Amino acid sequence: MTGPFRTEIGGRIDRTRRIDFRFDGRLYSGHPGDNLASALLSHGVHLLGRSFKYHRPRGVLGAGSEEPNALVRVGSYESRATPNLRATQVEIHDLLVAESQNRYPSLSFDVGAINDVLSPLFPAGFYYKTFMWPAWGWRRLYEPIIRRMAGLGRAPTAPDADIYAQRYVHCDVLVVGAGPAGLAAARAAAQGGARVLLCDEQSEFGGSLLSEPDTTEAGRNRLAWRAATLATLAASDNVTLLTRSTAFGVFADNFVALVERVTDHLANPEPALPRERLWQVRARQVVLATGAIERPMVFAGNDRPGVMLAGAARTYLHRYGVRTGRRIVLATSADSAYGVAMDLHRAGLTIAAIADVRNEASGPLAAAARAAGLPLRTSTHIAATHGRLRIRGATLARNGTGAREKVACDLLLMSGGYTPTVHLYSQARGTLRFDESLGAFLPGGDTGILQVAGACRGIFATDVAIADGAEAGTVAAARTDPGGAPQPVRTISVPDSGALLAREAPCDRRAFVDFQNDVTTKDLRLAVREGFVSVEHVKRYTTAGMATDQGKTSNINALALVANERRMDMAAVGLTTFRMPYTPVTFGTLAGAARGNLFDPIRQTPIHAWAEDRGAVFEDVGMWKRARYFPAARETMAQAVARECRAVRTGAGLFDASTLGKIEVVGPDAAIFLERMYVNNFRKLAVGRARYGLMLGEDGFVLDDGVIGRLAPDRFHVTTTTGGAPRVLAMMEDYLQTEWPDLRVWLTSTTEEWAVVSIQGPRARDIIAPFVIGIDLAPQAFPHMAVAEGTILGVNLRIFRVSFTGECGFEINVPADYGSDVWHAIMQQGTVFGLTPYGTEAMHVLRAEKGYIIVGQESDGTATPDDLGLGWAIGRGKSDFVGKRSLARAAMRDPSRKQLVGLLTSNGETVLQEGAQIVTAANGNASIGHVTSAYFSTTLGRSMALAMISGGKARMGEKLLAPMLDRTHEVTVAPAMFYDPKGERLYG
Amino acid sequence: MAEQPVRQSALGAARATQGPHAAACLRALPAASRFSFRGSPPEAETAGVAFGVPFSLQSCRAHQTEDRAALWLGPDEWLLLAPEDAARAVQAALIRALGERPYALIGIAHRNTALEISGPRATMVLNAGCPLDLHTSRFPVGMCTRTILGKAEIILWRTASEVFHIDVWRTFAPYVWDFLIEARARL
């Protein structure tokens, strides 16, 4: 069934097909080409929403993205529901389900409307003035009520079922807006040989061409011109055309973000298609042809359903074949309204009255209206409107005289002139100037890389807009080829127009300025009276322009009122800042594919699959997955860790250390370089030997550590912590490239070149010796801190004799692709020796037993080498290294600095919590340090902890307290070395 | 005693093969030998002769022969690609040619892994995560550079008008693969 307000012919809808959809539970129908607003209007449904604050009934105001009122929730499943969509932008499709928002229990009867009755109590900023007593009242009493009242739609509660995509694109010329100006610009730029991208937020190209009757001022057939231009564009292979794509943000250097709505308009989209796609465009030149938005008039009762922008009514008529009413009153301050009046008149609608606030209406359009006998009244404004859920009539009043006349109507159209859509221009940091004759802010000029054309710069005549667009396109294309022919220039200038900006609301009754946020003339006046004179203050105090339409229809009116109230020029009052996005953008679109395994790369070692099979529990360290422990059947973490530790101490354990950062430092000056970067001495390090390296930041604090082996006089294999690898390499590069470019050294990350299998324990040597060819692993031949290259199982090997456990240990580096097989082979070989894989947790326990620090756990970016008991690492006699000078500052020598110590609880079963604070019995409130690591040690048969304690080294044996959540524990300070203090096992 | 280990690609079997695809095909490239060569232009010139492929001194350009390639990555950095079994020969040749002169040669055959994307819409798939202009006028055949793909760093090298070689650190390879497959599905 076609809606009763549908015209018989015309419009761009496909009348041969019917689409059924639901709004607030009721079934309606429309046609392909309709949006939700046009389809509902075709059924005479005007009431579509409720306002934010007063819950006033609201109808459709506009016909596009400027719509402030008709906001709906679309989607029947929570996983596909979207709140706050503009009915004017929702294309209908079969089975579309939409519902109204911010009302209870129903749209036509909403209890929240009580706010409207009480509105005198709720002027702008009322909440700053009350709800303060009692002091707890805000949080517990008032805020919950206010929160429930506020908010428009309902957020979805189920995870989004849709997919989003992103794309970077480059072009020579990006044209935003495909009205006459944009189409002409794109065609001209394409003819100039440029790579062109043309986008428009609407479902079809054409902009205002689709909304206005057939011929232009100069007699050009609009639709024919549009079709011909589009055909040319479609045939050019250097042109990309994007409908349903909004340019929402312009950033530095012509970086423009577009969002393309791919599937929302389809009933059954292909499942693989993304719902929306983000286009991140880098354009050498941009042409903005974004048109202009009509301004509402400000008068009492200007917000009832059935009050609409004049141009919108024309769009509904010509584009959608919908009559938005039968009997019409027009309120205007601009000539453009007369064109609309004539259109509607020709379409058979009754024009009951035209109220022009201006003292005269002299343009050709007004003359035509007069000639057609339309009831035109100048010097007349709307004093009131009538009706509740739909307008029933309006009271017209003569300016100044008070003479009134009530006119019945079911549609009231407003035309307060046009506001050029300069949002993107302003985002691009273009400067605006106020044009008095247009009553509008216009672009001040082009920025060299960005131009404006058409209605967006105040050129409203279609033929001129076309010419203007063509010029802009030609100039843009030419600029992308600076070496080419002489650069063309723009010649068309902006004409005057007779629009009058309504500075004054002609009467003091409640007139709405920002419809969605219910900001009235009274609110704006109140704000100014209370001293909020800057427009930015007015905005924030009244919330004008802060709604989901960002004031597209209201900002200029609000500004005019403020200017009037302050008796200032519009230009002096100035605009609030335009910010991205032009229209709201889905979070999912901005997040794109970055979800699940694409949220962040998952870095896995070559041994990962083996560990996974073995049931390892992994932990995240940066992007890496590391095996934390390997529970056997039904083992708890504690049991698994105890078993793994035991194995290392008594037999041997195998550990995947592949994540360790590795940097190959090569070149004749490699040793000098390392000596400057690390606190240690490297010049004297013999080939075949390795050394513990400690790196500081220039501020003197420990940044990273690792083992550094010398493979050749000019070649070092440097290891870093897992998390520190990128930071260390970047810092080394920085010093090398910018401080010491004379050094002949090159740095290469080899973290991923090598899989690292660490074998630790008294049987380690026995297990691997048979594999290692060409290296004598005997203690004397290959002592602690030796390094060598050789082969294992026929593949290259770098082997370090190092230990982070206190046992005799070897780190076997093999090319990563072989890592898994080498690990397998060693595991197999080791079975008879009880070789046990162990994870990071056991590694932590074992190293803590030895008092070895973990950078980032014992140190926290505020520890010096001395604090950590690592002063010994500092190379004697070195005059300089990164961080050295800072160590001489007063604070670094402060005796109360925290120092690394061991702690033993009086009760050996108690494992302190990491992070627990330490106090003295004398002063139980002042922390003197904290626990950095705490474990139950199977080796010791008791708990142990490492801690950073103020003046800790001087406190050996002292009893201190560790207050934990349950109770306070007594601890004794001990050396940070619980196991094999002489290192006999290490060197054995 | 265990057997000789075999190379296991970072991409794994699941990601090694992909049937033909109208928009873009993805395949893992066979294992290769790879070196990072670091040094100044004079050393680079000598090395190029020894390697058999001159090192480009023009930025972001690769030179190649039948089975070897040298990719400019930085003013003192080239990535050398050669067949898997050529590793020792390459190394020996360069060491011999350069003698005591300052340079660095680091084997990175296992650090990186390579895949190839080819087809009429390969650039569009790449541009899902790569912010560069891949139009042939801006990224011609023979151009190579390190860049970004989503959250991974890659080396991108256009080997033919519709074919790109991607070199990537091994742990990022599965991500890159999955990213491209996802992007291709959403064209």
Added chain:
Amino acid sequence: MQRFSALALARNALSGQTGWQRQWRSPDPAKRYNAIIIGGGGHGLATAFHLARDHGMRNIAVLEKSWIGGGNTGRNTTIIRSNYLFNASSSLYDHAVKLWENLSQTLNYNVMFSQRGVLMLAHNVHDEQVFKRHVHANRLNGVDNEWLTAAQAKAFCPPLRIDAGMRYPVLGAALQRRAGVARHDAVAWGYARAADALGVDIVENCAATSIVRDRQGAVEAVETTRGRIATAKIGVVAAGNTSVIMGMAGLRMPLESFPLQALVSEPVKPVLPCIVMSNTIHAYISQSDKGELVIGAGTDAYISYSQRGALHVSTHTLEAICELFPQFRRMRMLRNWGGIVDVTPDRSPIIAKTSVPGLYVNCGWGTGGFKATPGSGHLFAWTMAKDEPHPINAPFTLERFRDGFLIDEAAAAAVSH
């Protein structure tokens, strides 16, 4: 000062809102003041208020180059908390939180301080260790902070995703219940109104352009876009612009100014009961009383005074938000903006005297100074009035960078806001 109350509202409802007065005057600057505050953000206005109220100082002006509260005060995500790690920091911020708890009453202006709690998510073992250390340190100082398991965190914040399928699962969270949010603009306006009532001149559209020093080097006057103003005491509280202003007095600062972006969604009915922060995946979120989701993360990478940032910073933030709250993927970004945050090397503020007699500076609050506004004003006023720091701000000197007594919250925990 005209008192605000429910009664006053009711009276004005009947009188057509005609009874309201200007909330603060708009005086022309006088020729001389006893003290001048440069910067009309929350901190500057609070400083003036406390100078007048606590120290009986008269003839004070706040100079603001554009409109008060238009700097970071007007563009921050309003997270207020005090669960900082080091004693110096937690006492500084908790001092402020205690003042927040009565600020509406103190100012007779509802700043809507809403103590709904902040959850700080731990995503890995290291996070867990760091947050537990915070919990222990805070509790010892009487600052509330507690450790929650993932399930407890979900109970506190039902929309939060905690399933194991997440790329970085939630292992638990630190919860400070006294943490909350407030209405940022109201803070500036409330202080302005209260300071104005105590006689403080709030001079908008008046930028300091140079600082004049006498022969001994002491502060003598300030040149402004509205003329020269004599004074012997200047407090610089200009956030992102501090380096520029201190440069006028010849001082180089340990500061860099970065863009920090934030964004809001379209407003929706209440869905998020508390503040959620995730440092590891880089985002934080709360819901305002008006219904928008208020979202932010870290700074852009380079120094800038442009008050805008790059799109990829926002997309990165929203990736994280969608990972934590997949049901918000269909929510839409309504507005995005940027501020200019002044960052010190140790990410802690400076509230101190300077080497120039009569010149004081309060800066370096970086990404997290809104929460300190009342405390900062109180302490800075003390420092300016008495020419010596209050014990609470004593550690926050300029000299700490020379001597190495850094208060490095960032290095210690990498948590901000």
Added chain:
Amino acid sequence: MLLIPCPYCGPRPELEFTYAGEANISRPAEPESLSDEQWAAYLYQRTNPRGMHAERWRHVHGCGRYFNASRDTLSDQFQFSWKPGESPP
């Protein structure tokens, strides 16, 4: 996203770069000879200007080089860039 002129590779997207702070702050040759004030000035004090800024960037996901650039911190527009050791154009 800024378009950053790498002196080696040409203009490239910001994602490929890391910012590396103010330019022309070189590490003192003999740190030991500096007073604490001087050392702190080297470590921490920055010009932080509103306007043209000489700064360092690294084309980390490109040629890997550090270089210098001049950028307006109000508009974020780059003026030019130059290689280390060279003087600005």
